[in-house]
């Protein structure tokens with residue numbers, strides 16, 4: 001019997017397992033399908049800076065605490081596994097598309113306000129005029145006259161990062177059980193005693209639910225209702241060996257993320273289409289038009305592939321991190337929406353400290369969940 005059972009083997013479950021196993025606790029992860037193949041694999045891996053000492057909101061403090069840990073977290077994974085997760089400080093540019101007439105670049109968000117907020121949260125932000133923008137990224141459409149530059153912005157290659165986490169968990173002795181969908185959770189009073197999977201009951205001292213977009217139905221089994229819903233994001237991958245971009249370019253919710261090998265990821269959509277993970281002709285075409293409007297040189301790029309993932313969207317706006325109310329030994333870490341990769345180091349650390357009753361590096365608000373009919 002493991003000390004701790006984690007339900008869900010995405011980046012959040014794996015990061016917590018890695019942290020907890022590093023303290024000598026015995027850990028088992030139950031994953032319904034294959035490890036790290038859902039939202040965590042599908043994401044773009046952008047990591048946005050913040051300074052934890054200056055952050056003005058709880059979310060920005062989480063981001064800052066995670067941001068400062070990414071370099072050491074990546075180095076440690078490399079030292080333990082020999083796998084390079086592709087973490088790099090590439091810089092990023094937010095564009096002000098209101099100034100251009102190109103329909104696929106238009107967006108209504110207030111990026112001047114966004115610049116102010118990023119700066120208030122301790123990120124280095126430089127305003128760019130047309131010449132400065134052109135100097136940094138000569139391939140960007142000449143109709144775009146200004147933007148803001150985040151020199152600290154980083155990226156990680158999701159599949160490589162997951163591969164490193166999986167290998168590191170193995171090396172730390174985590175029992176990793178794939179094909180183990182948790183169908184129900186057994187509870188006696190305030191204690192959870194077992195997770196029931198298709199292959200039988202798994203018992204442990206403590207349980208952590210990290211089911212991403214599926215968390216709501218897992219927790220409903222113990223009568224706790226959290227509002228987490230799937231939001232589909234589609235991505236198109238181009239390849240252009242001439243590497244026309246060096247930095248991440250963001251325009252509202254859409255972006256281009258250039259990888260070191262000449263691949264360019266175009267993201268993404270936000271679609272409330274339930275648990276349907278398909279790609280649609282309209283969205284794929286729209287993403288490609290967005291990319292080629294923004295960087296006309298990409299018209300000759302090769303389309304490599306496309307995919308989609310289901311972001312776990314917590315309707316209340318911030319992830320659920322903490323102990324499930326009215327239970328002694330059940331925890332939840334889910335609902336990271338667009339920030340799960342970015343926030344995974346701090347989530348792993350905080351949840352380890354909570355579960356092992358250690359001092360917390362930053363406060364964690366109490367999880368609230370309304371009552372659900374237990375299944």
Ligand SMILES: Cc1cc2nc3c(=O)[nH]c(=O)nc-3n(C[C@H](O)[C@H](O)[C@H](O)COP(=O)(O)OP(=O)(O)OC[C@H]3O[C@@H](n4cnc5c(N)ncnc54)[C@H](O)[C@@H]3O)c2cc1C
Nearest residue numbers: 008010012032040043044046182212233309339340341342
């Ligand atoms: C297109 C796209 C772009 C993104 N870009 C970024 C980005 O640039 N930066 C960033 O930080 N974040 C980004 N994200 C968000 C990020 O990917 C997610 O927030 C993060 O992956 C959530 O991780 P998770 O482990 O909670 O969920 P998941 O990766 O979905 O993992 C949950 C796991 O739980 C398993 N599971 C579900 N039900 C059960 C059950 N009953 N029993 C056992 N296992 C179960 C699932 O199979 C799954 O493997 C993006 C997401 C998408 C889709």
